[in-house]
Amino acid sequence: MVLMGIELILNSANINFVAFARYGNFGNSGQLTALFVIILAAAEAAIAMAIVLNIYKMFTNINIDEIDTLKD
Amino acid sequence: MTVYDIIFYLFALITVGSAFFVVTLRNIVYSAFFLLFTLFGVAGLFVLLSADFIAVVQLVIYVGAILVLLLFGVMLTHNITQVQIKTGTLQIIPSAIAVLILAFSLIKIFLNTNWKTVPLTVQSSSVEGLGVLLLNQYSVVFELIGILLLIALIGAASMARR
Structure with missing residues (x-):
């Protein structure tokens, strides 16, 4: 759930980058920044999925309200 | 109101509407599928902004990779019978105040800025x-x-x- 929120935020930032690149006088830099943001989002999703799988192994649920220890 | 505007508002409606459902729905699998529509809408907006490469990358990476990864994680970590997740609304008053302040200042900035636009040129690619x-x-x-x-x-x- 939190991950989907992060993806939404990154997407909205991307829309801003591309829109300003279109209507401002910046050339293609904005589109390139959006590309970098997409790549960062991919890396972040991979790492986060690994963390989520580890958490599931430890707590057998992924409800973030009930996860309160880093180590057992 | 040109055709461009109509298509833009259509895509914006798809994006914002399904983003709302992503956040509010309680079944996490449904949220993931609404995220798919949001990502498609954003890709359409990129096409409208003549960022064709970004749109294709958006489709390939987000829809092809990240969303599949998210669904994979959801399926792996939930028993399908109890996919309901509790979305707590404990902090709703402070968050509402923060969102209102942010939205007010953003709208204020948006209205007070002297936007300079360059004349639009049709880019091929x-x-x-x-x-x-x-x-x-x-x-x-x-x-x-x-x-x-x-x-x-x-x-x-x-x-x-x-």
Whole structure:
């Protein structure tokens, strides 16, 4: 759930980058920044999925309200 | 109201509407599927902004990779019978105040700024410009992001194996 929120935020930032690149006088830099943001989002999703799988192994649920220890 | 405007509002409606459902729905699988519509809407907006390469990358990476990864995680970590997740609304008053302040200041800035726009030119394709920029002006960032992806890959693999 939190991950989907992060993806939404990154997407909205991307829309801003591309829109300003279109209507401002910046050339293609904005589109390139959006590309970098997409790549960062991919890396972040991979790492986060690994963390989520580890958490599931430890707590057998992924409800973030009930996860309160880093180590057992 | 030209055709461009109508298509823009259609895509914006799809994006914002399904983003709302992503956040509010309680079944996490449904949220993931509404995220799909949001990502498609954003890709359509990119096409309208004549960022064709970004739109294709958005479709390939987000819809093809990230969303599949998210669904994979959801399916792996939930018994399908109890996919309901509790979305707590404990902090609703402070968050509402914060959102209102943020929205007010954003609208204020938006209305008070003297927006300068360049006359729109029809670009054929942005791929060539992006490639030139990527390998000249932004080559360091390009290398850095390659290294970062490699580190993320190794880290994710080693973390998932433990």
